[in-house]
Amino acid sequence: MKKVAIVGCGGSGKSYLARELGRILGAPVTHLDAAFYDDEWNELPAERFADLQRELVAQPRWVIDGNYNSTLHIRLEACDTVVLMDVSTVAALYGMFSRQIRHGAGHKGNGVHNRIHWGVIKYVATYRRKMRPRVMAKISEFASGRAEVVLLSSRRQTGRWLRKVADERR
Numbered sequence: 001m002k003k004v005a006i007v008g009c010g011g012s013g014k015s016y017l018a019r020e021l022g023r024i025l026g027a028p029v030t031h032l033d034a035a036f037y038d039d040e041w042n043e044l045p046a047e048r049f050a051d052l053q054r055e056l057v058a059q060p061r062w063v064i065d066g067n068y069n070s071t072l073h074i075r076l077e078a079c080d081t082v083v084l085m086d087v088s089t090v091a092a093l094y095g096m097f098s099r100q101i102r103h104g105a106g107h108k109g110n111g112v113h114n115r116i117h118w119g120v121i122k123y124v125a126t127y128r129r130k131m132r133p134r135v136m137a138k139i140s141e142f143a144s145g146r147a148e149v150v151l152l153s154s155r156r157q158t159g160r161w162l163r164k165v166a167d168e169r170r
Contacts (some may be wrong), residue, residue, distance in 0.1 A: 001025060001148075001165070003057065005075040006065040007084025007135055009127035010120060011096030017085065018065035024166045025063065030056055032066025039118055050074060069134055076142035084135065085152045091154065092124050 004021060006014045017033055022029035035052055036044050050071050055077035056062055064075055067086070076082060087095070121132070139149060152158045 001081045002027065002061045003079045004063045004081045005072075005138075005143075006024070006063065006085065007067050007081040008071065008083075009067075009087065009089075009092040009131070010088045011092040011094070012085035013095060013155055013158055014065040014085050017083065017152075017162070020061050020162050021083075021165065022063040022081045024162065025061070025167055027061040027063050030062065030064045032064060032068055034067075037066065046070070049117060059115065060142045067079070067131070067135065069131065069138070072135065072138050073142050076138060076147070080148050081141065081148045082139055082143045083152060084139065085158070086132075086151045086153045087127060087155070088153075089128055092127065093121075096124055 004025070004027070005019050006021075008014050015033075018029045019029060021027075024035070032053075036049055038044075043049075049068070053064075053071050053074045056064060057075060143149060150161065152161055
């Protein structure tokens with residue numbers, strides 16, 4: 001496990017998993033929200049964002065968290081492991097709001113980028129129905145049969161999986 005793409009709904013625990021996995025694997029971690037948005041929440045132009053990801057995945061080791069469906073294929077074609085944080089809608093909404101309470105709004109570093117508005121709430125609330133099938137199709141098209149696919153459906157399962165990965169590294 002040297003190149004890991006982490007995807008899933010906002011509030012699912014992608015950034016936490018990326019930080020922990022990067023520490024365990026000794027791999028650099030990139031949170032795509034930090035790459036896509038500047039401090040004023042301006043978006044990186046689409047082609048520059050895609051080029052940046054191509055540069056990142058060309059490295060020998062990495063952990064990258066974030067969805068960004070339009071560029072997901074770049075990460076999926078390059079990864080040896082894809083982790084889908086497949087938590088329930090309630091768990092994702094809880095994660096999103098509890099992160100906001102713990103960290104406040106704005107860019108906090110370490111993958112914490114909080115900006116809750118109606119569009120974000122709607123995206124999280126409809127992710128399993130609307131976006132998850134699209135993500136699963138891309139995983140099937142670009143990663144299945146070539147990369148290990150890990151589905152984690154709860155924070156508890158995520159913790160167990162991280163402990164297993166850490167134990168295997170020892």
